[in-house]
Amino acid sequence: MTALPPTTSPAMARIRRGAALLRDLLPYAGLFLVVAYFAFASEFFLNTRNFERLITDSATLMLVAFGMTMVILLGEIDLSVGAVVALLSVILVQLMAAGLGWPLAVILVLLIGMGIGGLNGVITVIGDIPSFITTLGMMAVATGLAYVFTGSVSVAIMDDQFLDLFYDDRFLGLPVPLWIVGLAFLASVLYLNRTVAGFELFALGANPAAAALSGVPVKRRKITVFVIMGALVAIAACLSAARLGSGAPGSVPALTLDAIAAVIIGGASLFGGRAFVGRTLMGAALIAVLNNGMVLLNVNIDAQYIIKGLIILLAVVLERVAAGGR
Amino acid sequence: MLELSNITKSFPGVRALDGARFDLRAGEVHAFMGENGAGKSTMMKIAAGLFAPDTGTIRLDGVPVSFANPSEAKAAGIHTVFQELTVLENLDVAQNLLIGREPALFGGAWLDRVALYDEAAKILRELRIPMDPRRMAGRLSTGQRQIVEIARAVAQNPRVLILDEPTSSLGRHEEELLFSLVARLKTAGTGIVYITHRMSEVFALADRITVLRDGRHILTDDAANLDRPALIRAMVGRDVSEARHEGESRRAEVALEVRGLERGADVRGVDLTLYRGEVLGLAGLMGAGRTELARLMAGIDRPDAGEMMLFGQPYAPASVRAAMLAGVAYVSEDRKGLGVVLPLPVGQNIALPSLARLSRSGWVSPARLRDFARDWMGRLGVRATGPDTVVGTLSGGNQQKVALAKWLSTAPRVILLDEPTRGVDVGAKAEIYTLIRALAAEGTAVLVISSELPELMQLCDRIAVMAQGRVSGDLPAVEASETALLELAFDESEAA
Ligand SMILES: Nc1ncnc2c1ncn2[C@@H]1O[C@H](COP(=O)(O)OP(=O)(O)OP(=O)(O)O)[C@@H](O)[C@H]1O
Ligand SMILES: [Mg+2]
Numbered sequence: 001m002t003a004l005p006p007t008t009s010p011a012m013a014r015i016r017r018g019a020a021l022l023r024d025l026l027p028y029a030g031l032f033l034v035v036a037y038f039a040f041a042s043e044f045f046l047n048t049r050n051f052e053r054l055i056t057d058s059a060t061l062m063l064v065a066f067g068m069t070m071v072i073l074l075g076e077i078d079l080s081v082g083a084v085v086a087l088l089s090v091i092l093v094q095l096m097a098a099g100l101g102w103p104l105a106v107i108l109v110l111l112i113g114m115g116i117g118g119l120n121g122v123i124t125v126i127g128d129i130p131s132f133i134t135t136l137g138m139m140a141v142a143t144g145l146a147y148v149f150t151g152s153v154s155v156a157i158m159d160d161q162f163l164d165l166f167y168d169d170r171f172l173g174l175p176v177p178l179w180i181v182g183l184a185f186l187a188s189v190l191y192l193n194r195t196v197a198g199f200e201l202f203a204l205g206a207n208p209a210a211a212a213l214s215g216v217p218v219k220r221r222k223i224t225v226f227v228i229m230g231a232l233v234a235i236a237a238c239l240s241a242a243r244l245g246s247g248a249p250g251s252v253p254a255l256t257l258d259a260i261a262a263v264i265i266g267g268a269s270l271f272g273g274r275a276f277v278g279r280t281l282m283g284a285a286l287i288a289v290l291n292n293g294m295v296l297l298n299v300n301i302d303a304q305y306i307i308k309g310l311i312i313l314l315a316v317v318l319e320r321v322a323a324g325g326r
Numbered sequence: 327m328l329e330l331s332n333i334t335k336s337f338p339g340v341r342a343l344d345g346a347r348f349d350l351r352a353g354e355v356h357a358f359m360g361e362n363g364a365g366k367s368t369m370m371k372i373a374a375g376l377f378a379p380d381t382g383t384i385r386l387d388g389v390p391v392s393f394a395n396p397s398e399a400k401a402a403g404i405h406t407v408f409q410e411l412t413v414l415e416n417l418d419v420a421q422n423l424l425i426g427r428e429p430a431l432f433g434g435a436w437l438d439r440v441a442l443y444d445e446a447a448k449i450l451r452e453l454r455i456p457m458d459p460r461r462m463a464g465r466l467s468t469g470q471r472q473i474v475e476i477a478r479a480v481a482q483n484p485r486v487l488i489l490d491e492p493t494s495s496l497g498r499h500e501e502e503l504l505f506s507l508v509a510r511l512k513t514a515g516t517g518i519v520y521i522t523h524r525m526s527e528v529f530a531l532a533d534r535i536t537v538l539r540d541g542r543h544i545l546t547d548d549a550a551n552l553d554r555p556a557l558i559r560a561m562v563g564r565d566v567s568e569a570r571h572e573g574e575s576r577r578a579e580v581a582l583e584v585r586g587l588e589r590g591a592d593v594r595g596v597d598l599t600l601y602r603g604e605v606l607g608l609a610g611l612m613g614a615g616r617t618e619l620a621r622l623m624a625g626i627d628r629p630d631a632g633e634m635m636l637f638g639q640p641y642a643p644a645s646v647r648a649a650m651l652a653g654v655a656y657v658s659e660d661r662k663g664l665g666v667v668l669p670l671p672v673g674q675n676i677a678l679p680s681l682a683r684l685s686r687s688g689w690v691s692p693a694r695l696r697d698f699a700r701d702w703m704g705r706l707g708v709r710a711t712g713p714d715t716v717v718g719t720l721s722g723g724n725q726q727k728v729a730l731a732k733w734l735s736t737a738p739r740v741i742l743l744d745e746p747t748r749g750v751d752v753g754a755k756a757e758i759y760t761l762i763r764a765l766a767a768e769g770t771a772v773l774v775i776s777s778e779l780p781e782l783m784q785l786c787d788r789i790a791v792m793a794q795g796r797v798s799g800d801l802p803a804v805e806a807s808e809t810a811l812l813e814l815a816f817d818e819s820e821a822a
Contacts, residue, residue, distance in 0.1 A: 011394075193692070194689055194690055194691075194692075195685075195688050195689055195690060196681040196682060196685045196688050196689075196690055197688065199674065199677075199678075199681055199690055200678070200681065202667075202670055202674065203667045203670060203674065203675075203678050206667045206668070206669045206670055207663075207666075207667040207668070207669075209663055209664050210663070210664050210665060210666060210667050211667065211678070212646060213626065213646055213656070213658060213664050213665075214646075214678045214679045214732070215646050215647040215650040215651075215679050216647075216678070217645075217647055273667075273669055273670070274669065
């Protein structure tokens with residue numbers, strides 16, 4: 001709170017400016033470097049089919065990352081997203097298997113997703129519990145429930161119409177998942193930069209006390225963000241289920257890590273008040289390309305984690321140095 | 327002893343210092359004056375090793391020096407109490423006092439807690455500061471924190487002590503404490519740089535005065551050779567009227583009426599009536615319960631007992647938002663913690679409480695927001711490149727103007743101003759007074775809490791005084807004198 005005045009010897013100032021520049025460039029430069037590298041390293045990387053696959057594969061990550069951007073902007077975090085996507089995809093499949101038509105099933109899943117997000121929000125905000133803890137609990141509950149619902153086996157989706165719509169179909173020549181991601185991106189950008197609620201989030205994240213005194217309905221805004229997160233997670237679950245053709249309880253193990261990584265690579269501050277959907281998009285693209293490329297090159301899964309982990313650490317350190325340490 | 331010459335320093339987009347100079351002799355109090363954003367703090371941050379100058383030299387005892395960081399300056403005997411408080415809220419008083427030089431055992435590996443509290447208690451006793459070394463700094467008032475900060479510097483027997491607006495958040499007792507500290511240091515031969523916007527202090531304390539304007543040196547002279555108008559002219563570059571506001575309180579329509587309001591030990595049965603179109607001052611000592619009262623009116627806290635009426639309607643705001651919607655606005659005395667959001671741009675800060683008005687069914691137009699902010703920046707004379715400038719980079723006084731603009735722009739029916747001109751220069755103060763008067767003339771009811779009695783006497787129609795959680799009396803401002811107000815302020819503290 002009581003920040004020491006920033007120490008700015010010229011050397012320190014130069015280092016901080018450098019870090020800020022690197023931080024701002026990281027998503028773009030990183031993406032460029034990674035694409036260039038894989039283009040050289042793998043003959044399968046640079047072609048339209050792989051790119052389309054890459055985009056549809058990363059749609060889940062993108063949606064969740066947009067939501068995570070807002071959560072992190074508040075200075076909060078959501079660790080439950082991966083588990084909830086898995087749970088919701090299982091529920092979706094079970095609902096359809098039980099004979100419910102896909103539109104109704106999707107709507108129900110959307111509502112459940114918003115409910116879970118809302119629950120995260122209410123417990124965090126009303127209970128005054130760190131979201132880190134709340135969502136950690138939610139993660140465990142969701143994972144457990146997913147296994148309970150399926151009995152540990154994955155259930156295939158029989159509804160072709162659903163599979164077509166959420167995975168195979170094209171609209172104006174582009175895959176449907178891409179449209180969904182595009183719409184969600186646009187909505188997120190507009191929400192944060194053009195609406196009263198979104199505007200207030202920046203103040204809320206940077207100085208909650210001052211925001212409250214300015215008449216910002218702090219609790220309502222925070223809970224709303226968690227509900228939005230829940231909605232995005234639900235849509236992500238539909239896309240994920242369609243892509244896998246099934247609902248599997250352990251379907252998306254790295255999603256939470258990847259989503260947080262995308263936001264951090266996008267230069268957000270984990271202390272709140274600073275986050276950008278546009279840069280998160282680049283960060284998510286970077287992660288998606290890494291995932292895709294490393295699979296093409298047969299990099300084993302442990303090494304993939306290590307590489308992604310290092311990138312996150314780099315991004316976090318850059319952001320802290322640039323901010324001058326609080 | 328300490329001499330800064332031909333100092334230039336630029337920040338992105340602003341030239342804060344432009345060939346400025348300053349010199350300090352041993353055993354003198356040298357007041358450093360200038361408008362908000364003139365570059366005073368920047369100059370002293372350079373002396374303290376916090377910033378490196380772009381050009382210019384620093385000499386200590388005639389020898390050119392350059393400090394890479396504040397520790398080097400401290401090693402040379404230059405200690406600073408910055409305008410931005412640096413007290414750590416999660417530590418206690420003793421730890422704050424001795425931070426960086428904690429008594430240690432085993433070659434510095436083990437904190438000697440016993441010695442820590444002994445040492446701290448000794449310092450506090452020597453400086454005659456009544457404070458418990460084990461108290462958490464987070465629970466101290468702003469003024470007490472300031473005292474801790476000053477004590478920390480004084481305890482190290484500085485050769486040069488730089489005080490950047492030390493009294494801006496001090497109560498009367500604490501102020502006297504500070505003045506006696508300054509006097510003692512002076513006789514011990516310490517050179518003291520004293521930055522303040524309070525004219526009365528300058529002439530009471532200073533031996534010499536240097537004035538800075540727009541980063542340039544304007545004058546340096548013995549305080550005895552200067553008078554108030556001359557000093558103001560040097561600072562602002564024109565004359566500023568300091569005449570009292572004349573005119574009687576308009577007591578036609580009651581805006582806000584408070585009956586028997588109580589909360590904890592701070593507010594103990596307050597009766598107060600605020601009329602439409604009047605500026606009511608609220609005087610009192612630190613801890614008299616003025617801020618606590620305002621917080622009840624603003625919907626931040628809820629009273630234990632008593633009632634409020636707003637324009638004849640029962641008024642019991644459940645939140646700040648509710649108060650705002652009812653037309654009551656509150657400008658906090660804690661600018662950094664509660665007033666502005668430092669990492670956000672000026673525009674967003676000003677517009678924050680007005681977003682509802684600046685939007686159409688929830689949609690904000692950034693262009694409109696910027697125009698709105700620009701308009702209000704102009705009205706209050708906020709010195710910043712534009713609405714996109716980050717508030718955290720503004721000078722202290724300009725941050726205060728942003729905090730004011732933010733609330734004045736909401737067009738409230740009742741506005742509660744808690745220390746509205748803290749850290750604001752004389753010229754800007756006059757502008758703010760004019761603005762407040764204009765607001766009142768339009769029918770707004772204004773409550774001004776201030777520890778500066780001259781300010782209240784100049785600005786207000788009527789002055790109420792609080793003591794020990796109660797209103798001990800009120801006077802028309804034209805009849806009020808400092809003595810009369812102080813008598814009321816000490817009223818019940820004597821009896822209690
Ligand atoms: N870290 C910074 N980054 C950018 N600009 C800065 C920074 N620090 C100061 N400035 C600018 O330098 C100028 C001088 O600021 P400074 O804080 O020295 O003024 P001041 O004379 O102390 O004013 P006040 O009386 O309001 O405290 C201002 O225009 C301010 O916005
Ligand atoms: Mg200053």
